[in-house]
Amino acid sequence: MKSHLRSLILAGTGAALLAAAAMPGVAIAQDQPLVIARNLEINSLDPHRAFCDTCQIYLSSTYQGLVRLAADDRSIEPLLATEWTANEDQTQFTFTLHPDAVFSDGSPVEAKDVKWTFERLKNVQADPSFMMNGLVSIDTPDDKTVVVNMESPNSEFIGILAAPYAGIINSDVATENGAIAGEDAASADQAETWFLANSAGSGPYVLDTYRPDDELRFRVNENYWGEAPAISEIVIDQVADAVSQAQMLQSGSADIAMQVDPDTASTISSPDITIETVPSYNFIYVMFSPGAQGAELLDLEVRQAMAYAIDYQGAIDFTVGGEGALQASPIPNGFPGTDGLPMPEENLDKAREILASKGLEDGFTLDITVASLNVYGVDLTLLMQKLQQDLARINVAINIQPVASAVWREQTANPGIPFSARFYAPDYYGSAQYVQFFGMLPDTFWERRASGQGKVDLVNQRQVELFEQALAASGDRMNELYHEIALEMIKDRIIVPVVSPNLILAYRNEIEGVRYSACCNLPLAELSRK
Amino acid sequence: MSLTASGNRKHRAGLPQWATLPVMLGGVILLYWIVVGLTIPLWAPYEPTMLAGMRFQPPNAEHWLGTDALGRDVFTRTLYGVRYSLPIAGMVIFCAVLIGCTLGAIAGFVGGIVDSIIMRLVDVTLSFPPILLAMAVTAALGPGLGNAAIAMVIVWWPIYARLMRAQVLTVREREHVEAAVASGATRPRVLVKHILPLCWSPIIVNATMDFGQVVLLVASLSFIGLGAAPPTPEWGQMISDGALHFYRWWIAAGPGIAILSIVLGFNFLGDGLRDFLDPRSK
Numbered sequence: 078m079k080s081h082l083r084s085l086i087l088a089g090t091g092a093a094l095l096a097a098a099a100m101p102g103v104a105i106a107q108d109q110p111l112v113i114a115r116n117l118e119i120n121s122l123d124p125h126r127a128f129c130d131t132c133q134i135y136l137s138s139t140y141q142g143l144v145r146l147a148a149d150d151r152s153i154e155p156l157l158a159t160e161w162t163a164n165e166d167q168t169q170f171t172f173t174l175h176p177d178a179v180f181s182d183g184s185p186v187e188a189k190d191v192k193w194t195f196e197r198l199k200n201v202q203a204d205p206s207f208m209m210n211g212l213v214s215i216d217t218p219d220d221k222t223v224v225v226n227m228e229s230p231n232s233e234f235i236g237i238l239a240a241p242y243a244g245i246i247n248s249d250v251a252t253e254n255g256a257i258a259g260e261d262a263a264s265a266d267q268a269e270t271w272f273l274a275n276s277a278g279s280g281p282y283v284l285d286t287y288r289p290d291d292e293l294r295f296r297v298n299e300n301y302w303g304e305a306p307a308i309s310e311i312v313i314d315q316v317a318d319a320v321s322q323a324q325m326l327q328s329g330s331a332d333i334a335m336q337v338d339p340d341t342a343s344t345i346s347s348p349d350i351t352i353e354t355v356p357s358y359n360f361i362y363v364m365f366s367p368g369a370q371g372a373e374l375l376d377l378e379v380r381q382a383m384a385y386a387i388d389y390q391g392a393i394d395f396t397v398g399g400e401g402a403l404q405a406s407p408i409p410n411g412f413p414g415t416d417g418l419p420m421p422e423e424n425l426d427k428a429r430e431i432l433a434s435k436g437l438e439d440g441f442t443l444d445i446t447v448a449s450l451n452v453y454g455v456d457l458t459l460l461m462q463k464l465q466q467d468l469a470r471i472n473v474a475i476n477i478q479p480v481a482s483a484v485w486r487e488q489t490a491n492p493g494i495p496f497s498a499r500f501y502a503p504d505y506y507g508s509a510q511y512v513q514f515f516g517m518l519p520d521t522f523w524e525r526r527a528s529g530q531g532k533v534d535l536v537n538q539r540q541v542e543l544f545e546q547a548l549a550a551s552g553d554r555m556n557e558l559y560h561e562i563a564l565e566m567i568k569d570r571i572i573v574p575v576v577s578p579n580l581i582l583a584y585r586n587e588i589e590g591v592r593y594s595a596c597c598n599l600p601l602a603e604l605s606r607k
Numbered sequence: 608m609s610l611t612a613s614g615n616r617k618h619r620a621g622l623p624q625w626a627t628l629p630v631m632l633g634g635v636i637l638l639y640w641i642v643v644g645l646t647i648p649l650w651a652p653y654e655p656t657m658l659a660g661m662r663f664q665p666p667n668a669e670h671w672l673g674t675d676a677l678g679r680d681v682f683t684r685t686l687y688g689v690r691y692s693l694p695i696a697g698m699v700i701f702c703a704v705l706i707g708c709t710l711g712a713i714a715g716f717v718g719g720i721v722d723s724i725i726m727r728l729v730d731v732t733l734s735f736p737p738i739l740l741a742m743a744v745t746a747a748l749g750p751g752l753g754n755a756a757i758a759m760v761i762v763w764w765p766i767y768a769r770l771m772r773a774q775v776l777t778v779r780e781r782e783h784v785e786a787a788v789a790s791g792a793t794r795p796r797v798l799v800k801h802i803l804p805l806c807w808s809p810i811i812v813n814a815t816m817d818f819g820q821v822v823l824l825v826a827s828l829s830f831i832g833l834g835a836a837p838p839t840p841e842w843g844q845m846i847s848d849g850a851l852h853f854y855r856w857w858i859a860a861g862p863g864i865a866i867l868s869i870v871l872g873f874n875f876l877g878d879g880l881r882d883f884l885d886p887r888s889k
Contacts (some may be wrong), residue, residue, distance in 0.1 A: 320853040342853040462838045478836050
């Protein structure tokens with residue numbers, strides 16, 4: 078009876094679709110909201126405070142940068158800027174803005190907005206602020222020309238501008254609503270709440286509604302100055318786990334599922350669903366924080382020993398069923414400077430030898446927390462349990478306490494977590510972002526946290542010098558320098574990448590334009606229905 | 608349940624009066640789990656945290672209940688789970704009975720302002736849904752089995768306080784108590800020697816029934832991440848792992864059946880004991 082009913086419904090739906098295709102009403106399909114199932118995990122929607130994977134999707138759809146990352150995930154294309162030039166030593170960049178570019182309220186995108194945006198990004202001193210490191214001043218000789226002056230050479234500056242966090246904000250609207258770009262922005266800016274309900278960019282979509290842990294809804298930007306996107310409304314539905322995402326996809330309540338892991342994907346057999354597996358630049362890493370409370374033993378040699386005790390291939394097999402790759406350094410495979418880096422090595426004898434030389438052959442115990450999250454198909458708690466087994470082989474016991482992701486974020490800053498796991502996705506194509514986030518340079522995200530806000534000195538001077546040179550170099554020389562930096566980062570043993578998981582794109586057959594983007598995860602404006 | 612119970616209340620030759628079918632059935636189930644809990648390290652096929660084979664194996668000859676996402680043997684982990692659930696349930700019930708009965712007895716016996724204070728405290732605590740209160744307390748104390756146990760004691764003691772107070776109020780009016788008072792017995796002696804011994808039946812019945820509920824609550828707290836930390840083979844934690852891999856039914860099936868059997872066992876036992884000790888409350 079059930080199957081009869083299903084056949085009837087299917088036949089009915091098929092007939093309706095055929096009829097729809099035959100009539101001019103095909104546009105109706107594009108008017109239906111497109112539903113994406115995803116664990117939102119949003120920390121903020123303020124472009125300068127947000128720092129999360131969903132934020133990348135959101136910001137790249139509602140805001141536009143001066144440039145953007147092309148579909149090849151490497152080259153840069155013009156966006157709000159029609160052209161740009163750099164002086165010889167890469168300290169001054171001049172941009173000409175597109176004459177037609179307008180914000181979602183219809184007002185033109187002007188040089189003052191660019192100046193305001195970059196200054197605020199720097200001055201709010203939030204997670205993505207490192208992208209404006211070295212910014213000295215911005216001149217606006219006329220409404221459509223912007224001149225950015227940097228303190229020191231920065232060959233990667235144009236690449237950085239393709240990051241979703243560098244999208245240009247409508248400064249008039251934002252200022253009216255409490256946003257401040259001045260040097261006191263970190264404490265005086267009050268706009269974060271306003272940004273939770275409004276967007277102020279020039280992108281193809283605008284924020285319709287955001288309900289935390291429920292949904293993020295986009296509607297098309299009526300004043301969009303480019304080619305209008307095919308789908309007029311897109312909803313990202315909060316669906317925490319891969320199984321529920323897959324179920325929604327199969328039942329038709331979602332059109333795209335974004336975090337289906339290989340194990341769950343193997344259970345999907347519906348002919349209506351396309352599943353693609355693509356390599357990604359995303360990766361899961363473990364980090365050591367010698368400055369954290371209870372991490373006194375974690376000096377360089379002990380960290381080295383623990384890194385040797387990890388069964389990297391096993392971790393890939395256990396967490397993503399082999400659907401992933403080893404990664405040598407915190408700069409992901411395929412980024413400048415990563416060719417020929419030594420892959421992580423499991424060597425129990427060496428690990429035991431090191432610990433024995435330190436009188437730690439009987440091991441020690443670490444109390445750690447890990448975020449209860451499933452990212453890129455990897456359950457972080459499960460990964461830690463695998464590592465727990467690995468480390469037990471050298472008598473290092475770890476007591477795992479899963480916590481909410483927001484709690485984890487706070488704990489890494491204070492009191493610190495001796496050893497834990499986390500994930501990272503690129504914001505643009507370029508290696509500097511990894512050095513600025515993971516490198517042991519003064520005041521990088523992980524230098525601060527791993528050192529317990531400076532309790533132990535972890536700064537690697539060689540890295541500082543190499544990075545300075547890399548930013549001033551280009552071409553092969555730049556690659557060589559990033560290669561050396563990567564080797565230094567491996568030697569530091571603060572960040573140890575464990576797996577670069579393949580990405581699974583799972584979507585209903587009628588959806589077109591689903592692709593992985595290195596900067597922005599999923600470019601929403603490229604989606605359409607057949 | 609009542610059919611089985613009444614059907615077996617007839618006295619059968621050769622068996623003591625308390626040995627009804629539910630009691631024996633419950634007893635056998637619990638004896639099984641107690642024996643398993645005490646002896647499992649001696650005969651378990653694998654270590655509970657050992658990566659024993661390929662991950663996600665469905666039940667087979669080597670792994671009777673299959674393997675989980677890390678290739679650990681679900682059967683072994685299920686059996687080891689009782690080493691966490693039963694002792695915690697025992698400890699929680701013991702502490703709740705101790706605290707609840709002491710305060711309940713004092714409230715019932717002393718009366719007046721003491722009674723009012725204790726009973727209002729009981730009312731306040733009982734006005735929260737148990738799972739919500741346990742979650743709040745565990746969240747405040749921090750996750751972990753120890754803290755979950757403390758939270759459950761906080762949830763459970765008022766039930767015994769109320770029960771004990773009601774018993775004490777009834778018994779203290781009896782003639783033998785008046786006789787003891789008249790013969791000059793001290794108040795504590797009257798309470799301990801002449802009242803309390805007559806109050807235990809409903810407490811024992813209730814405690815037995817509650818055992819199962821505590822096992823369930825421990826599992827619930829672990830399921831939502833407030834109880835046992837991984838890789839502890841705790842049943843709620845295991846079911847939570849299984850929920851992540853919904854299509855691999857066997858990961859959650861083992862601990863699910865274990866919880867079912869142990870709750871059922873305690874309920875049978877409690878039911879049977881009630882029929883014998885306190886038939887009026889049936």
